[in-house]
Amino acid sequence: MSNTLGFRTKRMPEPRLIFEQSNKGRIGCNVPVADTPEVNLAAILGETRSDLNLPEIGELELLRHFTRLSHINYGIETGFYPLGSCTMKYNPKINEKTAGLPGFANLHPMQPVATIPGALEILVGVQDMLKEITGFDEITLQPLAGAHGEMTCLMLIKAYFESRGEGKQRHVVLVPDSAHGTNPASAARCGYDVKPIPTTEEGNTDMEALAAALDGSVAALMLTNPSTLGLFEPNIEKICEMVHAAGGQVFCDGANMNAMVGTTRPGDHGFDCMHLNLHKTFSTPHGGGGPGCGAIGLKSHLEPFLPGPVIRHEGETVIADSDRPQSIGRVSGFYGQFLMEVRAYTYLRAYGKQKMADISRFSVLNANYVRARLKEVLPPAHDRPCMHECILTAEKYKKENGIRALDISKRLIDYGFHPPTNYFPLIVPECFMIEPTETETKETLDEFCDALIEICREAVETPDLLHDAPSTQIVGRLDETLAVKNLNVRWLPTSV
Amino acid sequence: MPYIPHTESDVSEMLATIGASSIDELFREIPEKLRVKPGALNLPDALDEPRLMAHLWSISKKNVNMADVTCFLGAGIYDRYIPASVGAVISRGEFLTAYTPYQPEASQGYLQAIYEFQTMVAELYGMDLANASMYDGATSMAEAAIMSTSIKHREKVTISEAVHPHYRQVLATYCWSMGIEIETLPAVSGGLTDLSANSEGTSCIIIQYPNFFGGIEDLAAAREAADKAGALLVVVADPVACALLKPPGAFGADIVVGEGQPMGVAMGLGGPVVGLFTCKKEFIRQIPGRIVGRTKEAHGDKPGYVMTLRTREQDIRREKATSNICTNEALMALAATVYMIALGKNGMRKVATSTVQNTQYAIQKLTEAGATLHYSSKVFGEFVLSLPKDPAVVRDALLKRGILAGLPLGEFYPELADSILVAVTELRTKEEIETYASALKEVLA
Numbered sequence: 001m002s003n004t005l006g007f008r009t010k011r012m013p014e015p016r017l018i019f020e021q022s023n024k025g026r027i028g029c030n031v032p033v034a035d036t037p038e039v040n041l042a043a044i045l046g047e048t049r050s051d052l053n054l055p056e057i058g059e060l061e062l063l064r065h066f067t068r069l070s071h072i073n074y075g076i077e078t079g080f081y082p083l084g085s086c087t088m089k090y091n092p093k094i095n096e097k098t099a100g101l102p103g104f105a106n107l108h109p110m111q112p113v114a115t116i117p118g119a120l121e122i123l124v125g126v127q128d129m130l131k132e133i134t135g136f137d138e139i140t141l142q143p144l145a146g147a148h149g150e151m152t153c154l155m156l157i158k159a160y161f162e163s164r165g166e167g168k169q170r171h172v173v174l175v176p177d178s179a180h181g182t183n184p185a186s187a188a189r190c191g192y193d194v195k196p197i198p199t200t201e202e203g204n205t206d207m208e209a210l211a212a213a214l215d216g217s218v219a220a221l222m223l224t225n226p227s228t229l230g231l232f233e234p235n236i237e238k239i240c241e242m243v244h245a246a247g248g249q250v251f252c253d254g255a256n257m258n259a260m261v262g263t264t265r266p267g268d269h270g271f272d273c274m275h276l277n278l279h280k281t282f283s284t285p286h287g288g289g290g291p292g293c294g295a296i297g298l299k300s301h302l303e304p305f306l307p308g309p310v311i312r313h314e315g316e317t318v319i320a321d322s323d324r325p326q327s328i329g330r331v332s333g334f335y336g337q338f339l340m341e342v343r344a345y346t347y348l349r350a351y352g353k354q355k356m357a358d359i360s361r362f363s364v365l366n367a368n369y370v371r372a373r374l375k376e377v378l379p380p381a382h383d384r385p386c387m388h389e390c391i392l393t394a395e396k397y398k399k400e401n402g403i404r405a406l407d408i409s410k411r412l413i414d415y416g417f418h419p420p421t422n423y424f425p426l427i428v429p430e431c432f433m434i435e436p437t438e439t440e441t442k443e444t445l446d447e448f449c450d451a452l453i454e455i456c457r458e459a460v461e462t463p464d465l466l467h468d469a470p471s472t473q474i475v476g477r478l479d480e481t482l483a484v485k486n487l488n489v490r491w492l493p494t495s496v
Numbered sequence: 497m498p499y500i501p502h503t504e505s506d507v508s509e510m511l512a513t514i515g516a517s518s519i520d521e522l523f524r525e526i527p528e529k530l531r532v533k534p535g536a537l538n539l540p541d542a543l544d545e546p547r548l549m550a551h552l553w554s555i556s557k558k559n560v561n562m563a564d565v566t567c568f569l570g571a572g573i574y575d576r577y578i579p580a581s582v583g584a585v586i587s588r589g590e591f592l593t594a595y596t597p598y599q600p601e602a603s604q605g606y607l608q609a610i611y612e613f614q615t616m617v618a619e620l621y622g623m624d625l626a627n628a629s630m631y632d633g634a635t636s637m638a639e640a641a642i643m644s645t646s647i648k649h650r651e652k653v654t655i656s657e658a659v660h661p662h663y664r665q666v667l668a669t670y671c672w673s674m675g676i677e678i679e680t681l682p683a684v685s686g687g688l689t690d691l692s693a694n695s696e697g698t699s700c701i702i703i704q705y706p707n708f709f710g711g712i713e714d715l716a717a718a719r720e721a722a723d724k725a726g727a728l729l730v731v732v733a734d735p736v737a738c739a740l741l742k743p744p745g746a747f748g749a750d751i752v753v754g755e756g757q758p759m760g761v762a763m764g765l766g767g768p769v770v771g772l773f774t775c776k777k778e779f780i781r782q783i784p785g786r787i788v789g790r791t792k793e794a795h796g797d798k799p800g801y802v803m804t805l806r807t808r809e810q811d812i813r814r815e816k817a818t819s820n821i822c823t824n825e826a827l828m829a830l831a832a833t834v835y836m837i838a839l840g841k842n843g844m845r846k847v848a849t850s851t852v853q854n855t856q857y858a859i860q861k862l863t864e865a866g867a868t869l870h871y872s873s874k875v876f877g878e879f880v881l882s883l884p885k886d887p888a889v890v891r892d893a894l895l896k897r898g899i900l901a902g903l904p905l906g907e908f909y910p911e912l913a914d915s916i917l918v919a920v921t922e923l924r925t926k927e928e929i930e931t932y933a934s935a936l937k938e939v940l941a
Contacts, residue, residue: 014798015604015605015608017608017611017612018612018837019612019615022840026840027838027839027840027842027843028579028581028837028838028839028840028843029577029579029581029838029839029843031577031839031843031846031847031850031922032577032847032850032922032923033846033850034849034850034853034854034922034926035925035926036853036854036856036857036925036926036929037853037857038853039852039853039856041740041849041852044852044856044874045712045740045741045852045874045876046712046874047742048740048741048742049622049738049739049740049741049742049743049746052619052620052739052841052844052845053619053841054616054619054620054836054837054839054840054841054844055837055840055841056840056841056842057837057838057840059581059838062581062834062837062838063581063584063585065837066585066588066609066834067588068605069604069605069606069608069609070585070588070590070591070605071590071605072604072605073590073591073594073597073602073603073604073605073606074590074594074599074602074603075589075590075591075592075593075594076589076593076594077589077590077592077593078589078590078593081593081595083595086595088593088595089499090499091592091593092499094545094548094549096587096592097549098548098549098552098553098556101552101553101556102556102561102563103553103555103556103557103558103559103561104556104559104561104764104765105561105762105763105764106561106562106563106762106763107559107561107562107763107764107765108562108567108569108573108575108763108765108766108900109573109763109765109766109767110569110571110572110573110903111560111562111569111900112891112892112895115559115560115895116559116560116765117558117559118555118556118557118558118559119559119765121555121558122555129539129540132537132538132539133537133539144631144632144635144767144768145631145821145822145823146822146823147810147820147821147822147823148631148635148820148821150820151673151820154673155669155673158673180811181809181810181811181812181813181814181817181822182810182811182820182822184810184814184815185810185813185814185815185817185819185820186820187815188815188816188817188820189673189674189819189820190673190674191673191674191675194814194815231525232523232525232526234525234527236530237527237530262532262537263523263526263531263532264523264526264530264531264532265530265532268530269530283499285592285593285827286593286594286595286596287586287591287592287594287825287826287827287828287830288591288592288594288595288596288597288603288606288826288827288830289594289595289596289597289606289628289786289823289824289826290596290629290631290768290823290824290825290826290827290828290829291631291767291768291823291825291826291827291828292631292822292823293768307669328669328672328673329665329666329668329669329672330634330662330665330666330668330669331635331666331669332631332632332634332635332666332767333572333632333633333634333635333662333663333666333755333766333767333769334573334632334662334765334766334767335765335766335767336767337767337768338764338765338766338767338768339762339764339765339767339768340767340768342552345552346548346552348539349540349542349543349548349551350499350542350543350545350548351497351542352539352540352541352542352543353535353537353538353539353540353541353542354535354541354542355497355542356537356539357532357534358497358500359500361519362500362502362519364519364522364523365502365507365510365511365514365519365522366510368510368514368516368522369510369513369514371514372513372514372515373513384525385516385521385522385524385525409599410599410601413599413601413602418595418599418602419599424811438499438500439499439500439501440501441501441502441506442502442506442509442510468795470601470602473601473602473604474601474604474798474800475600475601475604475793475796475798475799475800476601476793476794476795476796476798477601477793477794477795478600478601478791478792478793478794478800478801478802479791479792479793479794480791480802480804480806482791482792483789483790483791483802483804484789484804484805486791487780487789487804487805488789488790488791489611489614489625489626489780489787489788489789489790489804490611490614490615490618490619490624490625490626491611491612491615
């Protein structure tokens with residue numbers, strides 16, 4: 001068994017909550033002491049509080065606490081992380097170093113724009129490179145995450161239709177049944193009615209259903225390409241033409257951009273706008289679930305509505321333009337996830353013109369390799385080459401052995417691997433969505449495939465091993481129903 | 497390319513297993529005319545690691561950073577001390593490179609840290625509970641407003657003019673897209689929100705504490721006004737100020753949100769930062785974003801942590817979710833967690849106390865130098881000064897002397913065209929404040 005997760009076993013002592021380690025009088029930082037004259041707080045502030053119940057911990061104990069916690073947490077640097085739709089690629093260390101430069105990390109968002117030419121150069125540099133890679137006319141880096149980018153795109157579409165007097169009439173957004181949950185949720189956030197579009201057995205958009213749904217009420221189609229089934233939509237140009245003919249707009253969910261970088265450009269496919277997840281495709285770290293980083297790309301007809309400030313070239317210089325009468329307004333507090341843009345910039349410049357296409361080429365190679373190696377034990381949902389991720393089904397183990405995809409995934413943890421995505425897309429039964437990314441070696445993929453093949457054998461011969469998995473972690477399978485029933489979302493001196 | 501480890505023999509073996517003759521063949525489903533010709537993209541050349549570092553260094557040097565000048569600029573983002581332990585923890589690969597903890601057994605470290613985060617944020621605000629964090633303070637407030645409309649089934653929100661202008665702009669964008677009306681309460685004339693208007697029919701009253709001008713709002717009066725309107729009280733609060741001030745929860749606030757950046761997060765031109773979101777227990781099922789809960793093993797007694805109340809979220813509820821939010825700001829929440837622990841009860845109080853002390857000294861010195869304190873309200877760490885000269889001119893002149901004097905307010909409040917917003921954190925020294933005052937005196941002379 002691989003040992004990537006084995007350094008912290010259940011035989012070691014329980015991690016205690018920080019509150020249980022508190023001891024009166026300790027402090028974990030040599031805080032600055034003001035040298036200005038002391039003041040009478042009550043006279044200046046009125047009533048102050050004396051009941052602040054925060055822990056009192058020394059600095060070494062603090063670091064040991066978090067080091068212990070890190071040992072019971074899995075990251076890309078711990079081992080293979082084949083989560084489909086998440087693009088868990090290596091996050092280069094140089095990116096952390098550049099983002100930490102004082103000339104970036106120590107900038108105040110309200111300081112005069114004239115004092116941040118370097119920051120504007122980074123922002124416009126990322127925008128220019130992303131324009132070229134995606135084939136869109138404009139990019140904004142204002143949205144703070146992928147879902148925030150989706151929502152911003154829909155707002156642009158809404159403002160566009162309002163400007164044409166079609167705002168009320170076009171109240172429907174079409175969303176394929178294979179789409180990420182954020183798509184319908186973002187549409188609802190913009191006041192749209194959501195209508196699902198089915199997927200064909202081959203894994204493509206159902207063209208007849210789409211044709212039937214297209215009328216004057218449709219504002220947009222939200223399409224993920226490659227789809228969440230890991231397949232490139234072969235009718236993409238036709239689909240965009242149909243939606244445009246009906247007066248609608250087409251949004252591209254860019255979660256799967258990794259399959260396209262340097263190889264094909266969504267802007268050329270006919271899309272009007274798209275969102276990108278810089279934390280997926282362009283290697284900014286996921287950080288345990290955020291910060292995300294959601295750039296969006298758009299065609300020039302949507303440009304007047306861009307959220308402000310718009311960072312753009314003006315002659316030889318770069319400006320932050322807030323004087324835009326048709327703008328939808330601000331979508332976030334300041335300039336977006338600036339330090340993430342520094343990381344993305346660093347990453348893009350490391351690949352450059354020469355190597356950019358390697359991202360998509362090797363991610364697609366790795367996914368097809370995993371698919372080929374596993375096809376006997378976990379058949380692919382579709383008999384077509386996949387893009388950067390492969391969708392496999394464990395249906396036969398459920399039918400024949402009472403083993404679900406989740407059981408197989410939990411057993412993978414015992415083998416030292418983070419499980420792939422399960423049960424998404426919703427339309428494939430007992431599904432595994434495996435996205436290896438381009439940064440994994442053949443050896444790692446082989447170890448992973450060997451483990452899955454072995455687990456599929458166990459599913460038939462010793463299914464209990466899977467029901468009880470994982471058994472190597474600090475905790476066994478957790479009771480999620482109990483968590484909802486007896487809600488305990490904060491520590492209180494009596495709550496443990 | 498060090499990030500892509502494939503050797504030539506790897507590629508040929510892999511293609512053989514796949515049954516393909518080339519990598520190109522794997523892309524055959526993409527119509528030929530939609531494929532980019534090799535080398536056709538107009539991108540800059542690839543840079544090796546030392547050149548890349550040198551290139552980014554040279555760009556970074558073009559900016560004036562807050563280590564080059566003395567920062568008296570606040571307005572929502574603050575130059576506070578970040579303990580060394582914060583960087584040490586958040587740069588650990590197990591945290592930095594983890595995904596959302598959807599597999600709780602392999603993610604107990606992060607889940608426990610977020611549970612600790614939720615506990616301490618709720619404690620600071622004096623509220624029942626907190627979520628696992630939001631994108632930033634501005635979007636956190638917009639989410640609170642939208643949550644209020646769905647709790648109250650009313651399509652209107654009321655906000656004080658003394659809430660950060662950017663926050664109000666974000667709220668306006670969100671409300672426009674959802675068809676929600678915004679009513680604004682005046683504040684500019686007195687520096688504190690005028691709560692005398694009848695806000696009937698609104699779902700919430702939103703007020704900032706301390707407000708954008710630094711003034712400490714009367715939350716008891718705000719609670720009364722909200723009750724009168726049958727509305728929720730939403731407070732945007734500075735978590736550091738809440739270590740010393742009576743927290744919003746003690747006044748009966750329903751939802752308290754804020755910007756967590758002052759607690760251990762780099763200013764970074766305003767991102768990534770971290771939105772805080774807390775509310776009363778009764779609203780937990782309407783809360784947006786992730787929440788971590790404590791539970792135990794399904795087949796054992798050991799405690800553990802999971803993401804809970806997941807049926808509110810977009811991946812399950814789709815268009816009926818409480819919000820479209822998928823990510824939180826976990827890494828910045830972790831930074832804030834380390835900060836709150838490192839400083840703890842006494843350290844946070846010391847930082848807040850030093851802020852008040854330095855602020856009072858700055859008010860004294862800067863008014864002696866020829867500026868006028870614009871409002872008479874109680875302030876925490878920020879205040880408005882009226883100047884006898886154009887504030888932008890004064891700011892630029894002081895910047896030449898290495899002092900970032902504050903934020904000229906005319907852009908946001910035409911009535912305050914002669915004023916500047918000054919912030920003084922625990923980091924400012926007596927000498928720096930005196931240097932600011934004497935430079936101001938010269939510039940105003």
